[in-house]
Amino acid sequence: MPMQLIRGLHNLKKQSSCVLTIGNFDGVHTGHQEIIKRLVAKAHELKMSSLVISFSVTPESYFGRPKARLSSFRDKHLFLKSMGVDKHLLIRFNNSFSQTSATSFVENILVEKLKVRHCFIGDDFRFGKDRLGNYGLLEKLSKPNNFIAEKVERVSFENQRVSSSAVRRCLSSGNFSMAEKLLGRPFAISGRVSHGDKKGRTIGFPTINVGISRRLSPVLGVFNVLVEINKEICHGVCNVGKRPTVGGEKTLLEVF
Structure with missing residues (x-):
């Protein structure tokens, strides 16, 4: 079954219970891959769909602090598909979304609209207005809303935390060998x-x-x-x- 791409919450059709994660997933490096593997495995275990939420406009870009992107949307989408993800929800980060409180994001979007039953997030993930939401809040809200929150600790390689920023530093300094190790594959630029x-x-x-x-x-x-x-x-x-x-x-x- 092909992965479903959903462009915006307004295009979300009847939704059944799911296992989800959320983030930019720029480059889909080895840390991201660990989250996705656990997401897909848990979805299979629970016989639910796996759903990845990412952004068409990143929060950094919206607030005028754009970062060099490691992957195009197409490359990211295809990589998620290759890992067995069922649904990819693309949310446009705009003024309205930026004003959504962390609690409202969990209760009105994750629970009410997406019917989350199990949620994976990275150990440093932040969400909601002013980035006030974190794993602690997600775990607190999970019990009364009947879902499980699970934190995925950051993957490290040779005592270096794997992150999109770390990959960017390697690439900008010409250390393509280390960038490849952090990404789990050679860095690539694609386009027409x-x-x-x-x-x-x-x-x-x-x-x-x-x-x-x-x-x-x-x-x-x-x-x-x-x-x-x-x-x-x-x-x-x-x-x-x-x-x-x-x-x-x-x-x-x-x-x-």
Whole structure:
């Protein structure tokens, strides 16, 4: 059965009891994967659907503090699907949602609308207006609302707490090996090849352009790469950032 994508609470159809988790899940690193594995296993045990809540606009971006995104929405969605999640609820973080108190979020959304029966959250997760909600409050509200709250402790690797911020630091410093270990897979940027100005081909250097201007890139720089075109492997140079030779304001991934 394919994973169901629900864009907004208003598109939520008749909901049965579920096991859920909530977060940004940027990069879906090994810490996130531990939460998802436990979520899916518990849902199978209880014979309920597993549901992941994430945001189309992150709280940081809404409040003007955007961070470089490790994964596009599409990549995140496909990874959750590959892990066996049944439903992915995408909530738009806006002014109305930001004013929702932590108690109201639990009672009116998690309990009343989503019918949660078991909820997993990370040990440092915060929710509700002014980030006043935490695991302690969730556990307190779980008993009178007939669900179980379970805290998942942060995963560590070589004495480093696994987090999206830790992955960003590794990437920005060029430590791709450690980033791969924290992510559980090599870091990747995906996107559609777009038509550029075609200036490169006029001087003998045609390029492949992938637009990433809608998000801050966690990686900037020039890299030696291998490119597969029609099953043929070629050597190339990849620039991630502003166009170094012809100007431009958009952030692009260009392979020469």
